Amino acid sequence: MLQQTQQASIALRRLSYEQRAALLLEIAKLLRRYSNDILEANAKDLASFPTSDPLYDRLLLDAGRIERLASAVEQVSTLEDPVGKVLIDKILPNGLRLKKITVPMGVIGIIYESRPNVTIDVAVLCLLSGNAAVLKGGKEAFYSNTALVSILHKALAKSGLPTELVQLLPTDRRYTTELLQAEKYVDLIIPRGSQSLINYVRENAKIPCIETGAGVCHTYVAKNANLEMAAKIIINAKGSRPSVCNALDCLIVHEDVVESLAPLLKSGLEQYGISVYADEVSFPYFKRLQVPVTPALEENFGKEWLDYKLSVKTVKDLNEALAHIQKYSSKHSEAILTVDEEEAQRFLQEVDAAAVYHNASTRFTDGGEFGLGAEIGISTQKLHARGPFALEKLVTEKWIVLGEGQIR
Numbered sequence: 001m002l003q004q005t006q007q008a009s010i011a012l013r014r015l016s017y018e019q020r021a022a023l024l025l026e027i028a029k030l031l032r033r034y035s036n037d038i039l040e041a042n043a044k045d046l047a048s049f050p051t052s053d054p055l056y057d058r059l060l061l062d063a064g065r066i067e068r069l070a071s072a073v074e075q076v077s078t079l080e081d082p083v084g085k086v087l088i089d090k091i092l093p094n095g096l097r098l099k100k101i102t103v104p105m106g107v108i109g110i111i112y113e114s115r116p117n118v119t120i121d122v123a124v125l126c127l128l129s130g131n132a133a134v135l136k137g138g139k140e141a142f143y144s145n146t147a148l149v150s151i152l153h154k155a156l157a158k159s160g161l162p163t164e165l166v167q168l169l170p171t172d173r174r175y176t177t178e179l180l181q182a183e184k185y186v187d188l189i190i191p192r193g194s195q196s197l198i199n200y201v202r203e204n205a206k207i208p209c210i211e212t213g214a215g216v217c218h219t220y221v222a223k224n225a226n227l228e229m230a231a232k233i234i235i236n237a238k239g240s241r242p243s244v245c246n247a248l249d250c251l252i253v254h255e256d257v258v259e260s261l262a263p264l265l266k267s268g269l270e271q272y273g274i275s276v277y278a279d280e281v282s283f284p285y286f287k288r289l290q291v292p293v294t295p296a297l298e299e300n301f302g303k304e305w306l307d308y309k310l311s312v313k314t315v316k317d318l319n320e321a322l323a324h325i326q327k328y329s330s331k332h333s334e335a336i337l338t339v340d341e342e343e344a345q346r347f348l349q350e351v352d353a354a355a356v357y358h359n360a361s362t363r364f365t366d367g368g369e370f371g372l373g374a375e376i377g378i379s380t381q382k383l384h385a386r387g388p389f390a391l392e393k394l395v396t397e398k399w400i401v402l403g404e405g406q407i408r
Contacts, residue, residue, distance in 0.1 A: 104130030116144035212377025215245030215332035222338035235268030302328035
């Protein structure tokens with residue numbers, strides 16, 4: 001399968017940007033046409049999970065989500081072509097003309113869990129940037145992923161392209177290991193999912209990887225925060241969609257404001273059924289709210305909850321907040337809520353994360369929200385791509401040297 005995909009990838013290099021964009025428009029059209037087939041397949045996956053399971057929302061596709069998916073594909077088709085950009089163009093003293101241009105990576109392997117929309121997001125980004133895609137989804141989304149890849153194959157065939165440009169590997173884990181070690185056929189691996197998945201990829205890959213997905217996100221409420229605003233931001237960051245990587249996991253609160261802040265959170269905590277894991281200082285203030293609260297243990301910090309759960313840490317000052325983030329952060333998204341501009345600037349400068357926020361929800365760390373279109377994921381490392389990993393970063397570079405008989 002990997003050999004076939006590598007061979008098929010050559011066909012993409014021959015296409016103009018207009019042809020690649022037209023392929024995406026065909027995919028969007030077919031997503032709408034076959035939406036009932038997608039929903040039927042998705043129902044088979046959902047049947048294995050109770051609606052109370054956070055995984056249920058990650059798996060769920062409905063008519064609205066399919067329409068948004070199709071619209072997102074159309075939006076991606078309008079993005080600027082990342083391929084063929086001239087980065088350097090100069091004449092050397094010996095008369096050689098030297099150019100550096102952007103080119104596709106080649107074959108990209110994406111390993112991901114749960115969310116079937118990722119199948120379309122990553123495939124269209126790869127195709128528009130001239131890359132073939134090898135997809136390794138989780139068994140929990142098998143039927144949904146199969147239906148979506150069938151639609152991708154229909155669009156490829158209708159466009160006169162080999163369907164092997166997008167391959168869906170079997171869900172068995174041994175195929176993951178084979179993919180990670182197929183350095184002869186695959187140019188880049190992108191894991192998107194839990195920390196355990198990323199660790200597995202890191203330990204077993206022989207191919208360069210860009211890690212995405214795991215997010216342990218903190219929000220620090222400083223002594224000088226606008227508490228009414230802070231409460232709205234906190235509830236949005238935790239409650240709006242807890243099963244995604246940019247959701248709030250740990251609330252850090254200055255000890256002088258925890259007593260005043262806790263009551264402002266009560267209605268939001270109750271609305272979403274959020275359970276609190278509070279440290280010794282904050283525990284009595286949340287206990288009196290009569291919301292679900294448990295004394296926090298060490299293991300409750302540095303944890304990506306992916307659920308309606310929130311740990312709370314009380315600190316004496318910004319230094320303690322920064323130290324806590326430094327110790328437990330996954331370097332995804334971190335926020336400070338304060339009206340003190342000097343304090344905010346220090347936080348933004350010193351916190352080591354892909355995205356840092358002042359007076360805003362971490363839920364904005366997203367390719368679409370940042371105006372980049374769909375995303376492969378959120379990169380939490382520093383080489384090649386960091387933060388929303390979108391179309392612009394799915395390329396590498398090539399040197400072109402034009403001569404007239406020069407020898408060295």
